[in-house]
Amino acid sequence: MSMTDEAPRLIERPVAAGDPSAAPGTPSVATERDVVFRSEDVNVYYGSFRAVRDVTFDVRKNQIMALIGPSGCGKSTVLRCYNRMNDLIKDARVTGTITYRGTNLYDERVDPVEVRRRIGMVFQKPNPFPKSIYDNVAYGPRVAGQKKGLDEIVENSLRKAALWEEVSDRLKDSALGLSGGQQQRLCIARAIAVGPDVLLMDEPCSALDPIATAHIEDLMQEIKQDYTIMIVTHNMQQAARVSDTTAFFTADVRSENDTRTGILVEVDATQKIFSNPSDERTENYVTGRFG
């Protein structure tokens, strides 16, 4: 399942991962295979209301991509496009194209369930099932029809999520007895157990204390060699600490009908976004003058 075997990792940290001003169709040949997601002019509507407008950027393999921006700027909505979780919301509609390793995710023949087995998700609030720790991690493989080798998958996933040491002697206990930080790592283990190559994380640390947050951040650095990670975060320091590339979103507020539409302001190497952003709005946000 690991993608590291398929292509050599030529670039550890690309300088610009997807400047929206650059034409997305003309990246250099060397990096083409590294593109996991390519989104072009993505719009998300809830009914007739446009929640997100014209989002265009690429996400590269084995990178951590952070989506930052003020509340209501559509970061989570964008994130949920990548494993078609927006399908679960009635009246939600996505236009534009999102390709995943060269395939249009929104092709009518694509089964969202198949997509979600490859593109895992970790949610804002830890949401373990009211089942045992073991059953939580084994849930995804079982749903996919796997019956054998579950013990191994559970152990490996818990090890990857840096939780094995803490729970190995009580795998049969209820997951609800774990602390918030442990629960969130369990949710990461549960997502990993399905064997995805992308992890989408929707503010995974917002319900956690600083120590648990540090745990999760270390974990992200460790697992990024096997996965591509997209993380929505409210916490700019977190984005600066963990991500390779950052996309800054803001809300375009129309006062006449009081609607907010999320727009992508810029995408660049995280270092550049936080030190020398091209857009004034980004600078205002990252320096704390706005938002």
Add this chain to the structure above:
Amino acid sequence: MTDTSVVHQELLTVDQLQIAPSRRHREVIIRYILLVTALVSVLVSTLIVWSLVREAWTFVTGVVWADTWGQQGWFPRRGLYDIPTIVVASLIVTGIAMVVAGPLGLGAAVYLSEYANRRVRSWLKPALEILAGIPSVVLGFFALTWIAPNIVGRIGKTTFLVLGAVILIGYAAISAVIARSKIKQYREGTTDPSARIGAVASIATLVVVFALALAWILNVWLEFAPNNAGSLTAAGIGVGILTIPLVASISEDAMAAVPDSLRQASAGLGARKRTTATTVVLPAAISGIVAAFIVAVSRAIGETMVVFMAAGAADAARWTDNPFEGGLTMTAAMASLASGTDSVVGEGLTFQSLYFVGLLLFLTTLSLNIIASRFVAKVREVY
């Protein structure tokens, strides 16, 4: 600015912070009025239970106990009080009612909670509630005049065997799931012998019930005779229809209480809707669903009008365990004794037998309701 600061610095007296005495009195009066209204219902219940117990005691002490067991049937005027006759009739009606209401009610609940969109929900839920509002006398009439000839009357010997097999297989499937968890419990309970005994006992119970049900179904099949007048089956189906909304609405409440984040987590792991419903939502809501079934059982046992009209016996009944024959349930026996011009006459203890059956019913439904409320409390503890 200076003015307000002066005001703030003034000292307060207790009077300024006091509640007006008249207002305080009003609070107290309202409190006691409400207390009295609450006490009235408690008092009424106590009086009812007391009158039940007193007359039932007369019956218990006066009746020849040997005659309440193994007689030909329930013939109060002749002094034959065969309690098993009416208890078994009640059980049959309740069992049939649950076979009807369980799958239909639970199916409706799963559909409403997991599948229906807002538009379908907005008319389907009220429609179910209308079903709950149909007076039971109307349903009784419907059961007697329509269900009995058109449904029960058309069940042939083969249909019955197929139905029986389906029910047995369903029961076996559910027991297999329970037994598996009990076996697991047994294996893990090496240090706790009481857990092992409990596990063995519940598996034994499941097996015994299965054997009894199998024997019963075969027996009924052997002496099968079609009947399109009132029968226990017709009454059972009627009562089942009556309890569908109950099962549906309590189960749906339990499923709606399962946080949406669990459904999202499940979908995010690549589960389809039916997988999410059966592996996440139903197990998480199981105590509420069990409570729904218990409440429905208790309602079915206590239901009177439908069984009185559609069960096919007037005021006395021969012993039967055949659901296609007419019978008299506990409730119907009471209703028939207490109605009509020659009510409550006959042999000396007829009047008191009514109270005894009433007490039996009361205790059954009371204990079922207590168990149900325990389960409901448990569903709240889960998250």
